[in-house]
Amino acid sequence: xxxxxxxxxxxxxxxxxxxxxxxxxxxxxxxxxxxxxxxxxxxxxxxxxxxxxxxxxxxxxxxxxxxxxxxxxxxxxxxxxxxxxxxxxxxxxxxxxxxxxxxxxxxxxxxxxxxxxxxxxxx
Numbered sequence: 001x002x003x004x005x006x007x008x009x010x011x012x013x014x015x016x017x018x019x020x021x022x023x024x025x026x027x028x029x030x031x032x033x034x035x036x037x038x039x040x041x042x043x044x045x046x047x048x049x050x051x052x053x054x055x056x057x058x059x060x061x062x063x064x065x066x067x068x069x070x071x072x073x074x075x076x077x078x079x080x081x082x083x084x085x086x087x088x089x090x091x092x093x094x095x096x097x098x099x100x101x102x103x104x105x106x107x108x109x110x111x112x113x114x115x116x117x118x119x120x121x122x123x
Contacts, residue, residue, distance in 0.1 A: 025053055
């Protein structure tokens with residue numbers, strides 16, 4: 001990261017969304033407070049707006065929760081698949097090494113016997 005990026009880090013979407021919601025609520029409250037309405041009507045409007053904001057927040061939280069759950073399931077499935085693949089690959093590699101070792105051992109034994117037989121014939 002360069003100096004500029006270190007001094008002004010990029011904010012994630014969650015921070016932006018929180019700022020957007022807070023700004024919208026403050027703007028709505030300021031608009032209502034400066035509107036020429038009687039106190040009772042103003043309180044009623046504020047109550048309605050607060051209720052609407054609460055409902056919207058609950059909707060957003062529900063959607064975020066659902067998406068997080070889906071993401072967690074997806075990650076779990078992919079991790080499980082990867083673990084199975086790695087396990088199968090490790091088993092295949094082990095079997096290949098075992099077979100190769102047996103082949104090398106057989107080759108060494110055969111070559112040793114040939115050398116012994118050649119040595120006996122030369123003497």
